[in-house]
Protein backbone atom coordinates (compact mmCIF):
# COMPACT_ATOMS: atom_id res chain seq x y z
CA UNK A 471 0.00 0.00 0.00
CA UNK A 472 2.80 2.33 1.02
CA UNK A 473 4.64 1.58 -2.26
CA UNK A 474 1.51 2.18 -4.35
CA UNK A 475 0.99 5.59 -2.81
CA UNK A 476 4.63 6.50 -3.46
CA UNK A 477 4.35 5.46 -7.11
CA UNK A 478 1.16 7.44 -7.42
CA UNK A 479 2.91 10.55 -6.15
CA UNK A 480 5.89 9.90 -8.42
CA UNK A 481 3.63 9.58 -11.48
CA UNK A 482 1.74 12.73 -10.55
CA UNK A 483 5.08 14.55 -10.37
CA UNK A 484 6.09 13.20 -13.78
CA UNK A 485 2.74 14.31 -15.17
CA UNK A 486 3.34 17.86 -14.01
CA UNK A 487 6.84 17.85 -15.49
CA UNK A 488 5.54 16.62 -18.86
CA UNK A 489 2.77 19.21 -19.17
CA UNK A 490 4.85 21.96 -20.84
CA UNK A 491 5.95 19.47 -23.53
CA UNK A 492 2.39 18.37 -24.22
CA UNK A 493 1.30 22.02 -24.49
CA UNK A 494 3.82 22.94 -27.22
CA UNK A 495 1.81 21.74 -30.19
CA UNK A 496 3.12 20.99 -33.66
CA UNK A 497 -0.30 21.21 -35.32
CA UNK A 498 -3.18 23.59 -34.85
CA UNK A 499 -6.57 23.80 -36.55
CA UNK A 500 -8.42 27.10 -36.39
CA UNK A 501 -12.12 27.02 -37.31
CA UNK A 502 -13.35 30.20 -38.98
CA UNK A 503 -16.81 31.71 -39.25
CA UNK A 504 -18.68 32.04 -42.58
CA UNK A 505 -18.61 35.84 -42.50
CA UNK A 506 -18.25 36.73 -46.20
CA UNK A 507 -21.39 35.39 -47.96
CA UNK A 508 -20.42 37.29 -51.17
CA UNK A 509 -17.37 35.05 -51.60
CA UNK A 510 -17.32 31.34 -52.42
CA UNK A 511 -13.79 31.22 -51.03
CA UNK A 512 -14.70 32.22 -47.49
CA UNK A 513 -12.18 30.49 -45.19
CA UNK A 514 -13.89 27.88 -43.02
CA UNK A 515 -10.79 26.50 -41.27
CA UNK A 516 -7.01 26.58 -41.36
CA UNK A 517 -4.66 23.82 -40.21
CA UNK A 518 -1.00 24.63 -39.64
CA UNK A 519 1.59 21.88 -39.12
CA UNK A 520 5.24 22.38 -38.27
CA UNK A 521 7.25 19.22 -38.98
CA UNK A 522 10.99 18.59 -38.90
CA UNK A 523 11.19 19.44 -42.61
CA UNK A 524 8.51 22.00 -43.45
CA UNK A 525 5.60 24.18 -42.47
CA UNK A 526 2.33 23.12 -44.10
CA UNK A 527 -0.81 25.26 -44.16
CA UNK A 528 -4.09 23.71 -45.26
CA UNK A 529 -6.69 26.40 -45.85
CA UNK A 530 -10.25 25.09 -46.28
CA UNK A 531 -12.72 27.19 -48.24
CA UNK A 532 -16.48 27.12 -48.48
CA UNK A 533 -16.37 26.32 -52.24
CA UNK A 534 -13.10 26.38 -54.23
CA UNK A 535 -13.60 26.39 -58.01
CA UNK A 536 -11.16 26.57 -60.92
CA UNK A 537 -12.43 29.99 -62.01
CA UNK A 538 -12.48 32.78 -59.45
CA UNK A 539 -11.09 36.26 -58.77
CA UNK A 540 -9.66 35.41 -55.37
CA UNK A 541 -6.19 35.26 -53.86
CA UNK A 542 -4.59 34.04 -50.66
CA UNK A 543 -1.77 35.40 -48.50
CA UNK A 544 -0.33 33.01 -45.91
CA UNK A 545 1.83 34.95 -43.44
CA UNK A 546 4.39 33.13 -41.32
CA UNK A 547 5.90 34.60 -38.16
CA UNK A 548 9.26 33.08 -37.22
CA UNK A 549 10.84 35.75 -34.99
CA UNK A 550 9.17 36.70 -31.70
CA UNK A 551 11.50 39.66 -31.23
CA UNK A 552 10.46 41.31 -34.49
CA UNK A 553 6.89 42.58 -34.73
CA UNK A 554 4.67 40.95 -37.36
CA UNK A 555 5.36 38.13 -39.82
CA UNK A 556 8.69 37.62 -41.60
CA UNK A 557 7.47 35.59 -44.62
CA UNK A 558 4.46 35.33 -46.91
CA UNK A 559 3.31 33.03 -49.70
CA UNK A 560 1.03 34.93 -52.08
CA UNK A 561 -1.06 32.92 -54.52
CA UNK A 562 -4.15 33.14 -56.67
CA UNK A 563 -6.90 30.60 -56.06
CA UNK A 564 -7.71 29.98 -59.74
CA UNK A 565 -6.54 27.16 -61.99
CA UNK A 566 -3.01 27.79 -63.37
CA UNK A 567 -2.23 30.56 -60.89
CA UNK A 568 1.24 31.81 -60.09
CA UNK A 569 2.51 31.98 -56.50
CA UNK A 570 5.57 33.21 -54.69
CA UNK A 571 7.34 33.24 -51.34
CA UNK A 572 8.79 36.56 -50.16
CA UNK A 573 10.12 38.37 -47.13
CA UNK A 574 7.62 40.62 -45.33
CA UNK A 575 7.87 44.06 -43.81
CA UNK A 576 4.80 45.57 -42.17
CA UNK A 577 2.54 42.91 -43.68
CA UNK A 578 3.78 43.64 -47.22
CA UNK A 579 5.91 41.40 -49.43
CA UNK A 580 9.33 43.02 -50.01
CA UNK A 581 12.32 42.19 -52.17
CA UNK A 582 12.71 39.53 -54.84
CA UNK A 583 10.71 36.28 -54.60
CA UNK A 584 12.66 33.56 -52.75
CA UNK A 585 13.85 30.58 -54.78
CA UNK A 586 13.98 27.96 -51.99
CA UNK A 587 11.59 24.97 -51.77
CA UNK A 588 7.92 25.89 -51.42
CA UNK A 589 4.70 24.97 -53.24
CA UNK A 590 0.99 25.69 -53.51
CA UNK A 591 -1.48 23.00 -54.51
CA UNK A 592 -5.17 23.72 -55.06
CA UNK A 593 -7.49 20.77 -54.48
CA UNK A 594 -10.82 21.56 -56.10
CA UNK A 595 -12.73 18.49 -54.91
CA UNK A 596 -11.70 19.11 -51.30
CA UNK A 597 -11.95 22.93 -51.42
CA UNK A 598 -8.45 23.19 -49.98
CA UNK A 599 -5.27 25.12 -50.72
CA UNK A 600 -2.13 23.36 -49.47
CA UNK A 601 0.84 25.69 -48.95
CA UNK A 602 4.21 24.09 -48.15
CA UNK A 603 7.36 25.95 -47.12
CA UNK A 604 10.59 24.11 -46.29
CA UNK A 605 12.14 25.00 -42.93
CA UNK A 606 15.30 25.92 -44.81
CA UNK A 607 13.41 28.79 -46.49
CA UNK A 608 12.47 30.07 -43.05
CA UNK A 609 16.02 29.74 -41.66
CA UNK A 610 15.10 26.76 -39.46
CA UNK A 611 12.94 28.57 -36.88
CA UNK A 612 12.47 27.17 -33.36
CA UNK A 613 8.72 27.90 -33.68
CA UNK A 614 6.29 29.44 -36.16
CA UNK A 615 2.78 30.83 -36.15
CA UNK A 616 0.54 31.78 -39.06
CA UNK A 617 -2.06 34.30 -40.16
CA UNK A 618 -4.07 33.89 -43.37
CA UNK A 619 -5.83 36.45 -45.58
CA UNK A 620 -8.22 35.65 -48.44
CA UNK A 621 -9.11 38.52 -50.78
CA UNK A 622 -11.89 38.09 -53.36
CA UNK A 623 -12.87 40.54 -56.12
CA UNK A 624 -16.16 38.67 -56.14
CA UNK A 625 -17.93 40.90 -58.68
CA UNK A 626 -14.79 42.14 -60.43
CA UNK A 627 -14.97 45.53 -58.69
CA UNK A 628 -15.53 45.12 -54.96
CA UNK A 629 -13.22 43.13 -52.72
CA UNK A 630 -14.13 41.17 -49.65
CA UNK A 631 -11.47 39.91 -47.27
CA UNK A 632 -11.46 37.05 -44.80
CA UNK A 633 -8.73 36.82 -42.16
CA UNK A 634 -8.03 33.73 -40.09
CA UNK A 635 -7.90 33.59 -37.14
CA UNK A 636 -8.64 37.38 -37.17
CA UNK A 637 -7.31 40.60 -38.72
CA UNK A 638 -3.52 40.52 -38.39
CA UNK A 639 -3.80 37.95 -35.60
CA UNK A 640 -1.94 34.65 -35.41
CA UNK A 641 -2.56 31.14 -34.23
CA UNK A 642 -0.40 29.65 -31.52
CA UNK A 643 3.37 29.16 -31.75
CA UNK A 644 4.15 25.70 -33.12
CA UNK A 645 7.48 23.94 -32.52
CA UNK A 646 8.75 21.44 -35.11
CA UNK A 647 7.86 17.80 -34.36
Ligand SMILES: [Ca+2]
Pocket residue numbers: 502503504505506512513514632
Ligand atom coordinates in the same frame (compact mmCIF):
# COMPACT_ATOMS: atom_id res chain seq x y z
CA1 LIG B 1 -14.39 32.77 -42.84
Ligand SMILES: [Ca+2]
Pocket residue numbers: 547548549550551552553554555556
Ligand atom coordinates in the same frame (compact mmCIF):
# COMPACT_ATOMS: atom_id res chain seq x y z
CA1 LIG C 1 7.95 38.34 -36.07
